[in-house]
Amino acid sequence: MPFFRRPDYQSDATQFIDQLKAQKPSLEQEQRQGRALLWDRAVDPEFAAQAQAARVAQKPYVYQTESGLK
Known part of the structure; x- marks a missing residue:
């Protein structure tokens, strides 16, 4: 371990996202479903x-x- 080790830093955005995921565990699955609905589609050749x-x-x-x- 380094002598001048700093404490682990987490930005406000990271803390917010971690808190949101803890409050709503199904969030990532819902995001994947939304992406599949709009973006992940087969291309008609x-x-x-x-x-x-x-x-x-x-x-x-x-x-x-x-x-x-002219």
């Missing part, structure tokens, strides 16, 4: 291919107007 084919190439300088080139 046919739709992904259609979306890729429908992309339009972006011009090199998007803020240049057509009238500015």
